[in-house]
Amino acid sequence: MSFGKGHHLHLIDGSAFIFRAYHALPPLTRRSDGAPVGAVAGFCNMLQRYIAANEGPDAATHLAVIFDKGSHTFRNDLYEAYKANREEMPEELRPQIPLTRRAVEAFNIPCIELEGFEADDIIATLARQAREAGGRVTIVSSDKDLMQLVGGGVEMFDAMKNRRIDVDGVREKFGVDPARVVDVQALAGDSVDNVPGAPGIGVKTAALLVNEFGDIETLLARAEEIKQPKRRQTLIDHAEQIRLSKSLVQLDDNVTLDFGPDDLELREPDPDALLGFLTEMEFRTLTRRIAEALGVEPPVVPDVAPQEEAGGDDPETPAPAPFEPQAYICIRDMGTLADWIARARAQGWVAFDTETTGLDEMRCELVGVSLALAPGEAAYVPLAHKADGADDLFGGEALAEGQIPMEEALAALRDLLEDDAVLKIGQNVKYDAKVLARLGIRMAPFDDTLLMSYAMYSGLHGHGMDTLSERYLGHGCIPIKELIGSGKSQITFDRVPIDKATPYAGEDADVTLRLWQHFKPQLHAAHVTRVYERMERPLAPVLARMEMAGVRVDRDTLSRMSGAFSQKMAALEAEIHELAGERFNVGSPKQLGEILFDKMSLPGGKHGKTGAYATPADVLEDLATEHELPRKVLDWRAVSKLKSTYTDALQEHINPETGRVHTSYVQSGAATGRLASTDPNLQNIPIRTEEGRRIREAFVAEEGKVLVSLDYSQIELRILAHIAGIEQLRTAFREGQDIHAMTASEMFDVPLDEMTPEIRRRAKAINFGVIYGISGFGLARNLRIPRGEAQGFIDRYFERFPGIRDYMDDTVAFAREHGRVETLFGRVIHTPEINARGPRAGFARRAAINAPIQGTAADIIRRAMVRMPAAIEGLPAEMLLQVHDELLFEVEQGAEDALISTAREVMEGAAEPVVKLDVPLVVDAGQGANWAAAH
Template sequence: MNDTARRLVLIDGSSYLYRAFHALPPLSNDDGEPTGALFGVVNMLRATLKEKPDYVAFVVDAPGKTFRDELYPEYKANRPPMPDELRAQVQPMCEIVEALGMPILRVPGVEADDVIGTLAVQAAGDGIDVTISTSDKDFAQLVRPNGDGDGGGIALVNTMSGSRMDSEQAVIDKFGVRPGQIVDYLALMGDTVDNVPGVHKCGPKTAAKWLAEYDSLDGVIAHAGAIKGKIGDNLREALDRLPLNRTLVTIRTDVELEQGPAALALREAHNDALRALYTRYGFKQALKEIGGTGPEQDGAQQARAEQAGMRNTAAGYARTTAADDAELDPALAAAGSYDCVTTQAQLDDWIGRLRAAEEFAFDCETDSLDPMRANLVGLSFSTEPGAACYIPLAHDYPGAPAQLDRDAVLDALRPLLSDPQRRKLGQHGKYDLHVLRRHGVEVRGYADDTMLESFVYNATASRHDMDSLAKRYLGYDTVKYADVAGKGAKAIPFSQVALDDATGYAAEDADVTLRLHRVLAPKLAAVDGLERVYRDIEMPLVKVLERIEANGVMVDGDELRRQSAKLGRRMLAAQQKATELAGRSFNLDSPKQLGALLFDELKLPALVKTPKGQPSTNEEALEAIADQHELPRVILEYRGLAKLRSTYTDKLPEMVNPDTGRVHTSYHQAGAATGRLASSDPNLQNIPIRTEDGRRIRTAFVAPPGRKIVACDYSQIELRIMAHLSGDEGLVNAFASGADIHRATAAEVFGKTIDAVDGNERRAAKAINFGLMYGMSAFGLAKQLGVSRGEAQDYIALYFSRYPGVRDFMERTREQAREQGYVETVFGRRLYLEQIHARNQGLRAGAERAAINAPMQGTAADIIKRAMIDVDAWLSGQADGKGAAPALMVLQVHDELVFEVEANFVETLVAEVSGRMSAAAELRVPLVVDCGIGDNWEEAH
């Protein structure tokens, strides 16, 4: 944008208001008037005014129908009416906008989008640079660069993310099509928000692909016959409505307006009116900006609102609130100065800096995301904010400058990296520890990880990747990997990136990591419980997980291939059975064909619907009608077999590392907000165990000759945690006596002795025990037990009458969540509940269920992590002088640890591990650990 050009900002007012309403909690002023949406709008408007535009307009939809409703009566038919709480804030919003000096535009018969589009095109034609403030993707059709004297540019600023699109390339990067193709792109995809149906199953990639090949919607329509497969059928079915779609999604730029862009000059603010409005609604920080003061109690509401804004990732208001402005240190958002180290003298200088530093951040650049196969391309270091270096080691593009020898550099750095007394920092550093270990450097003294600092500080506030954290906590926009290496088919390996570009990207990684630590460490230190979770659990676990991942687990590829063959034969048999039941052949993998068969031909009831109101054929839908016809059950069997085959028996042999002969999963600490570990590449947490076929997959996880697999599993750990947290005497006594908890619960609920409880009663008690822990309703319990809702409600009432401490715990926890906005585990980990005050009853109920479950699931996660740390330390002490250990920890799955153990060491390991796992927490009830031994995981489990 030309800084000397006149500038017009067009604000999509309706989207501002709705976004603020749904993003922030239901705040109110001292008189009980709702203020949440107003607070969000005011902060966004204040940010806009700081840019000092020459012209501005706040554009909102006028009441009544528009020309689109006349063309298509179903247009926006699925939108709910405006909530009363939001409606009450519309007029105050308009009063604030006007007092700020911004014109408000409403034009009957057209939408705000059309008014914005018309003004944007007119202004650009007059040489005015236009910014449209919105997150509506439809506006991408208007983007045009600055004309350098031949006209102004039209740019979009996303009010959610702060991103900007101001060129054709920016639109292409975002959507894969040019601005002139956006209308056709939207017509093909449709718009569920506006109830405009597109081509079924045509998503962004498909729409962009077609337009790349045929240039326009007309071109796609002309070549519809050439598009193969089911998607081609879907396109041909939609041909008649596509021209209408194009009209509906086209933003008009020819609306007759009473005033043009030149009449939208920003007026002087009416500060007296603003003072009155800000005082009335409790906006203390905004009031200070105009020299006003408000009642002291308003500050508490302002602080709550700003804290909520910082926590709410959906809105991204944290970048515009005064609270964040106050917290962000401008020095930590400034550009850094980076060195590219290609000479011995430069390397010696930086080694001297590293030796002198109290702590330093480091990062590896590689040629793969798989740490067990990645080759080191370069290293970066930072010793203070704004100062960093990149040491290229393997850039091999034509004409690349000479670089230092990799082995020599690693030898020079090894004393620093291996010194446990020198504090090292990283961002998701477990990856870097793997890479350096495989290149001969064992990193010790890994003291802090900014991903984990962020995760422990607030697991739900943000994503925990470096780019997101830099934006949130530093106000800093990082160089993205795609900026230097490209993306998609045009991406190049990092070894091909020019050194100047590589230095700017890689050195920044280390620099930003250090900056983030300087911000996040004090935040954690301010909350004693969180600091302990971070220091005592998460950071020690990094090295433990690195060792487990490096150990890997041996799988029997021949056994998996045999299972694949058997699954394939059974899938074929299921297909044949389905064809027989249907009386004709059909594609079992086609939801459309299956839906037509089940609901149109067989006339089975459609008990489950898709979000669009169509009959669903998902697993829940088929289960719901499986008692009415044999075919749904056969389809479910086929799908289960197909999933096992594609996910495990076919895939796992391909994932064996050729260097180690083992499968190496990756564990993620910053995954589930409750603290539970997640697993990927492959995901070994989700191998199904409720079916014989699923359990059979575990037989392929084996021990090498002379060794055994030992599996140690906590018994009913979350129920035991419930007994501890609730302090319920009945539950505590049942666990203390060693009784079967489900049988003991059945005896209490049904008024019998334990010996008299039958299998069905125990099953019902088990469903109640686990169901209530996960917030199951009487309806859900009735469905699971196959009883009436009234009978299920009676069971729940009986349960609470026998275990009143559980009911009291649940009520206390809900109240704590409502008052504090978070709940805690036994060890102090917090889970923030953003929807605990949601207006939507479903969202609020979900948050209340999470409030009850999170302390139990999170405490269970903390306990097994503590056990892993203790067991790992013990195992490390058993290694011989060459580092060989008689046992390896190879898997962690939920509440279970799996080991590969020398046969003569099994008895020792079982005694030590079960004792250490039992001692990982001091609860009111004993922690019981069950251990199994076998030649494979299934035998041991």
């Protein structure tokens, strides 16, 4: 068939499909030989779905899948550092690449790659040829580099978000027409591909310049006309770098090919070839599905891998109903709302989500709620959307018409949300629960898809709704920025028109429901039901209560500390200037680098992208083992961070209504199960320095109350002693010895009665460092001693405690074989990078070694927190904060001892009855008017 008018060529970016498939799925191996095939499974599903949807006016008559071949192209000859920053391909993906080529051939689709050229260049060439022949082209990709090809019969299609990208879509992305995209990219550069661009110029500024002056050559020729001095000088100084960048981003649409669009006519697959390949891969469900579509009898497929069975189907099983956001209804009257509530009660579950004016649950206002009863069947209930430009009788902004009064709607919803016979399904339920709690509604019981994902896939990927939807439903959600914008022009959700809010909000509930249906059956098969049911789900309401309680922070104390820190910084600056022999801006990495590496000729100076020396903390820590000036700079930076991050910033986080700071805990923030703290982050307040410990003085008890701190003593070392079977450590813990002094005595042959604080300090650093797989370099930094001496300490440590090395080797071997490690309580922590090479290998190994220890410690304190509210219910006390191994309470004066006794019993017995440790858990307690005094 001669390609021409009326024909439509679809060009699929094969590499994008592969990486999308790889990152979307949990590890999947072929049972017969253990070969990784997860990316192949996802790739085949995506390809099959795309072909199945090939109908209508945009259907393909011609089709090809284009791949990159090799990593070296003509662009590397132009610029050696091109794409130098890209990470190595994951080891488990590498053997799957040729299998995806075979998959394309099995589907009877042309599979195209060419040495020396990127897939984008081949796509550009075929698109030009098809356009010149009078046909249409659809490029199946979301890659911004391909947007320069759009126009004149060429469009792009983002298969993940089911969205076409035309000329208007390119303008929305880059602020210019497609023909000028390369000029914008040449100025803005690209950190992913290591395209240098013009320093300090981003996409928005680049678009402004291009729209005003035209292409790059015109812009550079007229650079003197630019009014902003810094921008003008940047273009003048980096003109050649900008020209080079344009050469790197400009696609080559004149690649010599021995075929053309005529040769890419859409062909039916050969059933024997396609089903034979799928059978070889052991994809049972996909084989059956395609056999049915081809009208042939499906072949017998061997039993699938356990991971596939855990999902009950092949990865990325199609959703039961298509996503049609425009089909979601808007509930504007009580009769319709009552019908939905009645249906939810009848079936016993409902997916639920809130829309609010912001992300701070303690200050935002409820705008509306969404419900879903079945896949594809969702509704939005607007409650507080503002009318555009209208005022109410009292001079405030009027509400938009067609909304149920807030009080009436909440009264009806309260009965549903508080009904113990109806399961509420949410994504990050803790947020919605806090919003509703401020309105007097207690939402229970619930299931949380975020926590289900976290329990099953910790360490593999994030657990936000958009991520999970793309990975497990193959659906890209409507971006919130499309509704509220971004930056200075961003609006709050109550100003979004209801007709635009309905598809977005309804989709949230619909996606959540589908994720729940996908995840719920997998919990048992993945052996994480206990983790989800006993730790993750019951912990969420405990955290919500703590977050709403908050902790009082004294603004005056913070202000005084800020002043003291300013004086300390000034004193350190004076010492630094004296050591340097001149005054300079200590906060300027550029000036600091010139002092360290040019003037003082210290080793390790490396230039960053801007041409200035890089002076990150690790560089300074290395230098600090040899010289005083970098030590003082590190001290200055530490005090500066305390001031900016805590004593200044914490004042902004004091809630004006409560006078307290309300942090938010992220349950899924760390793969190991440790909680993360945000807005503000209270987990990272430094306590190793005197200045850092003083920050806690600003956290105070209310009048008539006391703060009580209970802290696990050396819990991770105790867990290590149990897991690794280190008898010396077990004995020391059982006998209540000073573990760091005992370690120092063992290592350095120093009797306990002759122990010095310095020797004990070094043993303590080694004890905790070994848990995190510390290297000689890292220990040298911590102790500020030469690397050789630090490595000698570590070597001696392993000689005295050989069981630790055995534990490390065994744990890494298990991780490499199974792709995961586990805590004593069954928490699964995936280790996808454990077989990586290069710099990532060491990090992955250390993470795998530490995860069972840190994860078990996190599980223990989680179990304690879940049990704590019931235990202290009769006491005038409230649990306020969790920071690593510590819990902080506020209690009425006179009840401190009763609280300490009760809470200590809960914490010290938290591992039982599931785990019986060989060493006792010990909890230290303290009390005082402020956190520093209590700890």
